[in-house]
Amino acid sequence: MAALLALFAGFATSFVFHFPPTLTAQPTTVGNGVTIHLETVAAISDAIAFPRPEDPHPDWVSYLPTTVLKVPANSVVTISIDQEDGASGLRNPYWAKAQGIIGGTFHMSYFDDTGAPQVGDFSELPDPTSLGHSFAIPDLGVFVPLLGISDAAPAGSHNEITFSFKTGKAGIFRWQCFVPCGAGSIYGNGNAMSAFGYMQGTLVVQ
Amino acid sequence: MAVAPAVDDGPPIIQSSERRIVIPTNILTGIALAAVGYWAGAQLGISFALNDAGNTEVLLGYTFASIMFLVGIGFANYPLARLFGWRVTPQPAGDDHDGPWRYLNLSLDHKVIGVQYLVAMLMAMLFGGIGAMLIRTSLLVPDPPIVAPDKYLTLVSMHSVMMIFVASAAIVGPFGNFFVPYMIGTNRMAFPRLEALSFWLVPPAIVILLAAPIFGGFQTGWTGYTPLSEQADQGFDSYIVGFTLIGLALVVSGVNMLTTIIQLRAPGMTWTRLPIFVWGVFSASILGTFAAPILAAALVMQGLDRTVNTTFFISSAGGSPYLWENLFWFFGHPEVYIFILPAFGIVLELIVHFSRKPLWGYRTAVVGLLGVTLLSWFVWQHHLFMSGIAPALRPFFMFSTEMISIPTGIVFLVAFGTMWRARISMTVPMLFSLGFLFNFLIGGLSGVFLSDVPSDTTLHGSYFSMAHFHFTIVGGEIFAIVAAIYYWFPKMTGRMLNQTWGKIHFWWMFIAFNLAFMPLFAAGLLDMPRRVSTYAVSLQTLNDWVSVWAFILFASMVLFAINIIWSWFFTFKVAPANPWQARSIEWMLPTPLGRRNFEKIPVFTGGPYDYGNPSAKPAADLGGPPDRGMGSLGAEPAPS
């Protein structure tokens, strides 16, 4: 009986206080500021850059390696994302537009519908249904749409999206994906979208 | 410990025809069969699931586990015996076992069930309280590095649902089941099997709720609004099954209570002599019986939405979230009066006995309780003022909501009339009753703020409303429950609780409670919404203050638990039969109570509250000749 209670208590504690690890931004090789490299996958089990074999939900869509990012205050943060997931489509096409990033545009090397590699700078994605995910920090007004990988693209390839934004004063800001890409009812904001550490995270500015 | 010690009547007579294989049914078989049931249900769900959301197996698993648990406890024996014609040997209410073991078995003895309820409810309260402590810990800092926001919302949801379980059963369950038969003078309930069922549905509900984190928990709060609940993982299935079980418990206990109070009152126990506590239980049972089925139906709809892909609550497919909000609150508002009506009963009962005056305005008090019972059916949309459901009806619901303060005011009037020029002895139960009056006054007044649509526009869904219902439920009902425990504990367990520590407990709990929850009104007015894992940095001082006092409040409950355990198991002095020198019938009986309530059905000769009335006869004549009409209730079972 006591053993059972101890087991329950242990489980409860690990459940309540489980918190994803923190990824500290690295200084950029060129120019000033810091950079962060992320990967978005349709299922954690088929991650390429940052495999996470011990994850309890190998079939969940997720940002990798972690979603707790630490960056310095009052500096330029460059984020490059390997987007390996297909398109889910936006519910609110307003989110097809990039906002709050330096220059108002993000750099993207991607594969078009024919599977041909393309490179370019964009301020928004013309087709709202082509979004795979998005990277948004509401309190900093940052929003970047991530193009879903084209069906014609070669297997194992990814779209690479790079953008920069300025951080202000210190604080903890949430960031999330605004594309309903989780499971759970037709509203699509289930499991990975409502669990911390998958399509949700915090940006620790200090 | 033993509520009713063994009655030494020699070895049981076993006729040769009865020597058969013994298949015992007790809590162990119950747990074993529950495990089997979960496995079977899960397999069934996996094979028949219509979608791959994984809810079918969990829901079926929980359902089968609950049913098999009840079978293992022994609820199937009687129906099976009736079905296959095995002989049913009459046996006195209660069971074969003595000592602690009988409390882990199916028992039809209302005394045993009362104690079972008491222990189960205290444990559930502990779980819910731990949840509250974790919540306050997480709110020590405005941003969530302590507890991740999804875990935080799971904590909030489990705390709220667990405490709703407690609040809806913690008075009618322990004290209603234990004392109503004594107060109305019968040896048994009308439907002892339903009574036992109403208890044994509770442990599975608690366990299933506690199992939610295994499947990721749920983030919907106790209101379980759709479509948020449609997004939730299998953790939400715990909410569905657990709440359904509690709803069933409310219904069966209500059917049993109402029938008992209507039909089994002993001779002389007229409706106008009924103790006010019984009236409280009666009105709460009315609400439970007829409101809980609505919840059960709504939860069935949620389950169907999650398993067979119906769309009751999905507005883009012909359903509507409004349907859930209406059904839920049509249950949910009577539900909160299920909490508070028996608390009114307890407090008025205690104030009478410790003021040593008759209940002032007995009939008015009854009218007040029944008035609340009636009105509570017509106010549910005040939870939906902002929702856009039928705005044209808002004036009506505003008015009906404020109407409720009239019968509530009657309760206060009756309490004051009773205390007027009384001889008040400040015992621990009386202290908690007065604490109830104070806290519930604040809860009620803040409720008026919330009842007007314009003011509700600012306060709705904020910490103000959260503080409001914590003042009514914690400061109100929980204080009443604690008062009742201090008051009736000697009669229930044969042990007196330590009164000195009781007084310390009261002041500790009262001060900590008010200092912890009063600032939350301010937090609500300073635009802090409910159920938030973060808040404005400017509110951190206030939230830290609240958290600290919440911890102190929890410590006071720990002190209470220690007092209970120590006095119950480690003091060996049997309590006096009537420590409070009260007039009501349960105190005319010896302590510890006999296994049978009454050797002869009592004849009630006076009201329970005739203090200071020289011409008043004692409440009941216990030794009187058994009345033929009802006497058959008390007669020994005919040996078959």
Add this chain to the structure above:
Amino acid sequence: MSRLDRTHALRLLVAWAVLSVVGVLIAMQVHLPPGDQSTQATDETSLLQLMLIISTPVFVGVVLFILYSVFAFRQTRGAALEDGPPSYGNFRLQVAWVAITAIIVLLLAVIGINGLTSSAAETNFASSQAALGTGGSATTSGHRLQVQVIGQQWWFTYRYPDFGGAESLHLMLPVNTNIEFHVTSTDVVHSFWAYELGVKADANPGVDNITYVSTVRTGAFTVRCAELCGIWHGHMADTNNAVVSQADFTTWIAQVQKDNSDLNLPPYSPIYFPHPPIKGD
């Protein structure tokens, strides 16, 4: 009613009157939200003030009675328990009490309904229409500035149908204007709470929930979500909203329209029924 009753009652009444006056005077000093940035906010502030003032004497009276009876009507210590006078009730007193509470309740209800019906007529029609999914009155209610509030997990966006359905992340409102909010949601139930404006309305998927506000003073205000909507419910707050002068609003909305020009937003509709693809499910 004996002489003793009278003395006790007199003492209580005097103490109650004095303390109530003091309490009311204190209550009148308390500053209550949501402030005076809109007529609705002003009404709510004054109503909250009034309720505080009304409930103060009640609170004082009850607490006073409890304390007084605890000290005055005490069981004599040490001696054997003695009973109080057996009084079973006083019908006239009970009737009076019920009458008084009923009057207070009626008063409050009248005040509340009055405050509600200031714009009730078309409100009720409009959003009872809207609740039926028809959103019938979205365009029929005169010269109000229409603003659509779209709740989504976890951010509010705002569309201005009068300006080609331009969509914005922040809520800017012109001062001295009657505004008609059309609150809806694309996923779960949110609640649009503009704190300083004294506006709150649930955002339900498939429902056009209409509420009104008349701005009277420029200044920033906070928008929060007041209904549990998932993991980031607590973070669903935005302080970068403001009531601005007409000129500023015109320039701002022009900028928003320019930003939106290259987006292909859906045509303005009172409600949006989302049919997103189901993924991983």
Add this chain to the structure above:
Amino acid sequence: MSQHAPHSRGLPNLVVTAPEWAPEVDARVTRVGQWIFIGADAMFFVAFFFAFFYLKSLNNDHSWMTQWMDHPRRNGGTIIAGLLVVSAALVFLGARAVAKKPASARMFFWLALVAGVLCVGFQVNELKNLPFDITLGGGYPSVFVGLKSVLMVELVGALIWLGTHIHQASPTGDSTARPASAVAFGHFMIFLAGVSLVSYLVLYFLY
């Protein structure tokens, strides 16, 4: 505590029972309890009927009956409701006869059981071949499935209960001693039949 019936031993005698009733008390308690329980159960179905009319009046996204190709299959519904009514009527007749003529009561109960089992069978068949695709959603299909299935579940429970009465109506059984319970069960069956009639009307004619 003078004397004491034998403690229970062995499977049949494990059954825990409370003190015996005097028949007249038994009758009164059973009657009152039965009406209260029926009232509670009625509230359960009221929720579903409310859902029917509420969703019908909202008709969100015009999806009340979008998936509907042809009209509801009234024949099947008529058979189901009719069988339940017949079964309830037979139970009621049997319950009235149980005190004096247990044998005929038994016959009535058996017939009622057959009718009830048939009713469940038809119901299962109807739910298996729905004239619409439930996964496409819709208000009417949801209420149809929900109401029909909860009604069927309650009917299955009632049929098990009926089984006990069949046995108790035997000469050795105690229905003769406790006719009140049989009558109460009869009333419950009539209530179920009433619900099935109302739902028949609502689901097949008022959509």
